[in-house]
Amino acid sequence: MRIALAGQPNCxxxxxxxxxxxxxxxxxxxxxxxxxxxETKTHIEGYTCNCIDLPGTYSLTSGDPAxxxxxxxxxxxxxxxxxxxxxxxxxxxxxELTLQLLELxxxxxxxxxxxxxxxxxxxxxxAPKLSNLLGVPVIPTIATTGKGLKELFIDVLRVxxxxxxxxxxxxxxxxxEIVSQLDSILNSEWPVKEKVPTRILSIKLLENDExxxxxxxxxxxxxxxxxxxxEKLEQIHGSPSDEVISSERHALAMNxxxxxxxxxxxxxxxxxxxxxxxxxxxxFGYLILVGVFYGFFNFIFGIGGYxxxxxxxxxxxxxxxxxxxxxxxxxxxxLFRGVLQxxxxxxAIVLPYLVPFLIGLSILEDVGYLPRVAFLMDVFMHKIGLxxxxxxxxxxxxxxxxxxxxxxxxxxxPQHRFIVSILTTMIPCAARITIIFGLVAFxxxxxxxxxxxxxxxxxxxxxxxxxxxxxxEPGSLGLILEIPAYQLPPLKNTLKKSWYRxxxxxxxxxxxxxxxxxxxxxxxxxxxxxxxxxxxxxxxxLLGLPVSVGATLIFGLLRKELSLIMLTQALGxxxxxTVMTKSQIMVFTVFVTFYIPCLATIAALWxxxxxxxxxxAILFTLSVxxxxxxxxxxxxxxxxxx
Amino acid sequence: MTTxxxxxxxxxxxxxxxxxxxxxxxxxGQMGIHPGDTIMMLRYGALRGPILIEVHGSQVALGxxxxxxxxxxxxx
Numbered sequence: 122m123r124i125a126l127a128g129q130p131n132c133x134x135x136x137x138x139x140x141x142x143x144x145x146x147x148x149x150x151x152x153x154x155x156x157x158x159x160e161t162k163t164h165i166e167g168y169t170c171n172c173i174d175l176p177g178t179y180s181l182t183s184g185d186p187a188x189x190x191x192x193x194x195x196x197x198x199x200x201x202x203x204x205x206x207x208x209x210x211x212x213x214x215x216x217e218l219t220l221q222l223l224e225l226x227x228x229x230x231x232x233x234x235x236x237x238x239x240x241x242x243x244x245x246x247x248a249p250k251l252s253n254l255l256g257v258p259v260i261p262t263i264a265t266t267g268k269g270l271k272e273l274f275i276d277v278l279r280v281x282x283x284x285x286x287x288x289x290x291x292x293x294x295x296x297x298e299i300v301s302q303l304d305s306i307l308n309s310e311w312p313v314k315e316k317v318p319t320r321i322l323s324i325k326l327l328e329n330d331e332x333x334x335x336x337x338x339x340x341x342x343x344x345x346x347x348x349x350x351x352e353k354l355e356q357i358h359g360s361p362s363d364e365v366i367s368s369e370r371h372a373l374a375m376n377x378x379x380x381x382x383x384x385x386x387x388x389x390x391x392x393x394x395x396x397x398x399x400x401x402x403x404x405f406g407y408l409i410l411v412g413v414f415y416g417f418f419n420f421i422f423g424i425g426g427y428x429x430x431x432x433x434x435x436x437x438x439x440x441x442x443x444x445x446x447x448x449x450x451x452x453x454x455x456l457f458r459g460v461l462q463x464x465x466x467x468x469a470i471v472l473p474y475l476v477p478f479l480i481g482l483s484i485l486e487d488v489g490y491l492p493r494v495a496f497l498m499d500v501f502m503h504k505i506g507l508x509x510x511x512x513x514x515x516x517x518x519x520x521x522x523x524x525x526x527x528x529x530x531x532x533x534x535p536q537h538r539f540i541v542s543i544l545t546t547m548i549p550c551a552a553r554i555t556i557i558f559g560l561v562a563f564x565x566x567x568x569x570x571x572x573x574x575x576x577x578x579x580x581x582x583x584x585x586x587x588x589x590x591x592x593x594e595p596g597s598l599g600l601i602l603e604i605p606a607y608q609l610p611p612l613k614n615t616l617k618k619s620w621y622r623x624x625x626x627x628x629x630x631x632x633x634x635x636x637x638x639x640x641x642x643x644x645x646x647x648x649x650x651x652x653x654x655x656x657x658x659x660x661x662x663l664l665g666l667p668v669s670v671g672a673t674l675i676f677g678l679l680r681k682e683l684s685l686i687m688l689t690q691a692l693g694x695x696x697x698x699t700v701m702t703k704s705q706i707m708v709f710t711v712f713v714t715f716y717i718p719c720l721a722t723i724a725a726l727w728x729x730x731x732x733x734x735x736x737x738a739i740l741f742t743l744s745v746x747x748x749x750x751x752x753x754x755x756x757x758x759x760x761x762x763x
Numbered sequence: 764m765t766t767x768x769x770x771x772x773x774x775x776x777x778x779x780x781x782x783x784x785x786x787x788x789x790x791x792g793q794m795g796i797h798p799g800d801t802i803m804m805l806r807y808g809a810l811r812g813p814i815l816i817e818v819h820g821s822q823v824a825l826g827x828x829x830x831x832x833x834x835x836x837x838x839x
Contacts, residue, residue, distance in 0.1 A: 604824050
């Protein structure tokens with residue numbers, strides 16, 4: 122049995138999914154967190170079922186790629202029960218999707234989520250009445266606390282057994298007539314019985330939905346008979362046929378909403394409105410924005426630096442001990458030192474910064490601050506040819522470039538997706554942030570690290586301008602973004618999400634670090650690293666870096682953290698300052714921050730924007746890195762750092 | 764009659780028409796904005812940045828260009 126969670130963006134589908142799957146799908150408080158489906162096996166009352174968490178979709182009409190993914194699943198005919206999740210505080214708008222889902226004639230259940238939020242807004246919903254009107258069970262829930270979820274899944278079984286498909290609400294008489302005319306045309310012209318009922322097909326064709334029109338063209342010769350019917354609708358109602366249908370659906374939803382809900386009291390004077398008066402203020406909003414990110418920066422550095430120092434000393438002491446134990450120059454020494462340095466890199470350099478960073482990012486996401494940032498930044502994003510929504514992939518990019526590249530699916534226009542995908546890879550991900558903190562902030566000063574972040578933003582902006590001039594998007598409409606209410610997420614969820622991301626480092630990246638570190642040690646023992654270093658010597662020479670860092674740059678392509686950990690390995694000491702000048706550290710960090718995305722990111726780019734796009738990203742970031750590192754080298758050659 | 768981007772903060776307006784093609788109508792329709800709906804103007808962004816409106820209980824940010832394509836009538 123396959124159960125699909127479907128609903129409009131940001132209504133809590135992934136939270137419900139996680140309640141049965143364990144933490145498998147990232148949840149946040151902004152529309153479009155889920156851009157691809159996640160599937161899990163689960164047991165309900167002894168039944169085994171597959172549950173899929175779909176990206177949010179406002180309607181079944183073509184939208185961005187994330188919405189298309191949701192629709193593809195819903196139309197596949199392989200879903201046995203749909204759980205239509207609804208943000209109860211936005212019932213009226215949400216019902217428009219519900220009406221379309223009902224047309225699919227798949228057993229369905231309505232989950233009225235966020236009941237607490239609806240209550241705060243003073244909206245009371247008569248669930249039994251709604252259930253009566255739609256012919257499907259309606260279960261009130263509060264997913265963040267787990268309230269009502271048990272009943273929900275038990276009812277899923279019941280719905281499946283009874284095959285309850287609900288009532289499809291009828292449009293006005295004249296529209297229904299035209300719908301049924303097209304319906305019978307399709308039935309005769311398209312003999313292959315599709316998985317999708319012809320009624321919804323007819324409606325979508327009358328709405329002039331691109332996807333359905335193309336499908337019809339491929340499968341039947343009914344296409345030329347659609348236009349006259351659309352025209353007929355247009356004549357009667359005096360507006361384009363898509364508008365006729367969507368207005369009609371809107372009216373149906375409003376009507377339902379009015380029947381089942383009562384406003385029992387005006388919304389309580391909400392502290393969140395006061396907060397938004399400041400956070401989204403024309404002037405103070407930007408001050409707060411800078412303050413939040415500056416505070417975030419200091420929070421990470423404060424915790425990370427405090428932990429890094431003593432741990433590094435401890436590991437240095439142990440590494441020194443190894444030398445005495447195994448004797449200088451022995452193979453065992455090289456090998457054990459390599460392994461120990463890999464372990465040290467993970468514990469002492471990466472985790473102290475990664476953990477506070479990921480917890481902080483989770484909090485920002487869950488509270489609902491990111492859409493506000495999109496609102497504030499929209500005007501600046503326009504200056505580089507994008508719009509505010511693009512800021513969300515950028516901010517996610519500070520966590521990891523892979524989900525950031527995937528998050529570009531929330532953007533409507535292919536050119537924007539292309540440009541933003543390439544730009545997000547230049548945003549320092551958590552791994553590179555660790556390098557910036559662990560090297561520059563730690564050995565030079567926190568302000569120098571801030572400068573790198575500032576330089577990075579400037580470079581991304583200029584690159585954005587260049588790319589959007591090269592690849593303009595003529596059809597861009599500008600920003601249309603829902604700004605969800607602030608949420609105080611249960612701390613448990615935030616911590617689970619952080620752990621989900623930290624675990625990714627511990628189980629995938631860290632072993633790689635240790636293996637890579639040991640490998641480099643062996644290469645040093647066999648003097649193989651010299652070949653790598655010689656190969657990259659034109660570059661290292663150009664940038665004025667020690668030749669021995671060459672190999673680390675190649676390892677950095679696998680995982681960005683490797684560059685840093687390998688660096689101490691390649692230099693033969695964790696006391697970096699004894700072998701590199703501060704200027705060299707700056708040049709190295711600038712180069713590592715910008716150069717070629719790691720393998721996983723390249724793979725993600727390949728998937729999202731194709732081979733050419735991935736190749737362009739590689740060339741583009743490499744040239745940017747070389748130019749910037751060269752400028753840094755020359756700059757600090759003139760004004761040396763002491 | 765005016766356009767949505769001209770409505771004063773904290774004023775309400777009723778949508779009369781959306782000027783533009785199917786694309787813009789669809790995106791706005793999905794956010795619950797159709798002819799006949801009532802919109803409350805919450806705030807303007809700085810430097811001709813986006814506007815923030817409330818419609819059917821949800822808050823939506825709209826770029827000025829789009830807002831200028833929504834014909835409305837201010838409600839006193």
